[in-house]
Amino acid sequence: xxxTTTPGTPGTRAAALADPAARRELMAGVRPEPGAVxxxxxxxVDKIERQFGGIxxxxxxxxxxxxxxxxxxxxxxxxxxxxxxNLITGFDKPTSAGxxxxxxxxxRALNKxxxxxxxxxxxxxxxxxxxxxxxxxxxxxxxxGAQNQAGENLLKSAFKPFWRGQEKAVAEKAEELLARxxxxxxxxxxxxxxxxxxxxxxxxxxxxxxxxxxxxxxEPMAGVNPALTQSLLGHIQSLRDEGMTxxxxxxxxxxVRHISDWVVVMAEGRIVAEGPADTVMxxxxxxxxxxxxxxxxxxxxxxxxxxxxxHALEDEVRADEAAHQPGRHQxxxxxxxxx
Ligand code: ATP
Numbered sequence: 001x002x003x004t005t006t007p008g009t010p011g012t013r014a015a016a017l018a019d020p021a022a023r024r025e026l027m028a029g030v031r032p033e034p035g036a037v038x039x040x041x042x043x044x045v046d047k048i049e050r051q052f053g054g055i056x057x058x059x060x061x062x063x064x065x066x067x068x069x070x071x072x073x074x075x076x077x078x079x080x081x082x083x084x085x086n087l088i089t090g091f092d093k094p095t096s097a098g099x100x101x102x103x104x105x106x107x108r109a110l111n112k113x114x115x116x117x118x119x120x121x122x123x124x125x126x127x128x129x130x131x132x133x134x135x136x137x138x139x140x141x142x143x144x145g146a147q148n149q150a151g152e153n154l155l156k157s158a159f160k161p162f163w164r165g166q167e168k169a170v171a172e173k174a175e176e177l178l179a180r181x182x183x184x185x186x187x188x189x190x191x192x193x194x195x196x197x198x199x200x201x202x203x204x205x206x207x208x209x210x211x212x213x214x215x216x217x218x219e220p221m222a223g224v225n226p227a228l229t230q231s232l233l234g235h236i237q238s239l240r241d242e243g244m245t246x247x248x249x250x251x252x253x254x255x256v257r258h259i260s261d262w263v264v265v266m267a268e269g270r271i272v273a274e275g276p277a278d279t280v281m282x283x284x285x286x287x288x289x290x291x292x293x294x295x296x297x298x299x300x301x302x303x304x305x306x307x308x309x310x311h312a313l314e315d316e317v318r319a320d321e322a323a324h325q326p327g328r329h330q331x332x333x334x335x336x337x338x339x
Contacts, residue, residue: 020241023068024261032275035062042067042214042245043088043123045103049096050083050269057083058094059269065214070236070246072256072277075266076290081249084266085216089125090115106213122213126203126220134192138183138202141191142174145206170209177205181235197228204235215239217248221255233259253281265289 026039041064050058058080065071073081086092090113094101103110105123113121133141178184181201186194191202200220207215220236221229237259240246250256256263256277263280265273267289273280280286 018243020068020243027066027069027262027276030066030262032273032279034271034274036064036274038064038066040067041065043103043105043247045088047096047100048084048087048094048103049099049101050080050087050092051095056269058087060084060266060271063264063271065245065247066262067245068240068243069261070240070248070259071262071264072260073247073249073264073266074251074253074256075272079266079289080269081266082218083269085125085218085249088118089123089216090118119210119212122211123216124207124210124212124214125216126207126218134190136191137188138178138191138194139171139174139187141202141206142178142187142209143170145209146170146174174209177208181205182231195225195228196223197225197232200224200232201228201235204232208239212244214245214247217246217250219249219251221250221252229255257281 030036030038043063043065045060045063047062048058048060049056073084075081083092087094088103088110090110094111097111101111105118105121108121110118110121110123133144136144175184175187178187181204183194183198183201183205186198191199194202200223204215204217204220217236220232224232233255236246236248240261260277263273263275263277264271265280265283265286267285272285272289273283275283
């Protein structure tokens, strides 16, 4: 139990929350195990299950996401990460509804809430630019991202003056965000004309239009060229440093290691491990989950197998080949030679 986060010590808590390093420090005492209790969770999920036909896509018993840090959700293909995102943001319904499924965000129960109410509560996910969004300008995409503030509500939209009153402020905010993400000069371009990395930046900027408390990113680095990767990572870290909670799904283990304060691992719908990146990536259950799933993720340099282990395996294979194909191994290139 962390005494520093009890409601009775608001000064200590506020100080801890204002300082990103202190916020991460709060995690030092958290046990690296599935379902670990966090000192200051912004999201708590219980008994959420989703089946498709005979397949259990998600079966999460308990998960807490700590406020104000970057949490990565990783797992092999088909582990249930996207389905889990869809469930907690109200885009899908659990099959365990009525059987104890419960989740709350910032102290507010969300299980019976629509996706737009979830967004209004402050939990916002990014979306890939669909065909129709691609045909809109960058600025129009941003204005659409603000709809949680006013325009989305049909009743309010009917009162145009209300919306008009906000329009100028919303446009200014959109331009500020576009400037921050270095997209301002593209504001009148079609979103479809942006590069892969710029689209990811626009998706993030658009999500920020509704001032979320937590931003959820689904594979923020997919399709991004290396030049923009660094900039995207920097933006994600800045959001955290400004106090936002970040939850992201990512396959690239370099990215996960680089920016995550905490890593949650899913396999076959369940949470199988949690902890700091280094702890998690040397966890047996994680290695089993990845290797067992024949995933297509590049775990290359990520020490799931050390260099020594790889060399030992290569030696073993060569020795095996030599033993079974006498004479042929003579023609092989010298060991270790790379093209
Ligand atoms: P990836 O990393 O490949 O995106 P994931 O971890 O996000 O995978 P999900 O896409 O959530 O995994 O899928 C989990 C399981 O649920 C998979 O077996 C998938 O085939 C199944 N599934 C997901 N959506 C549906 C659907 N709409 N209908 C049927 N099965 C589905």
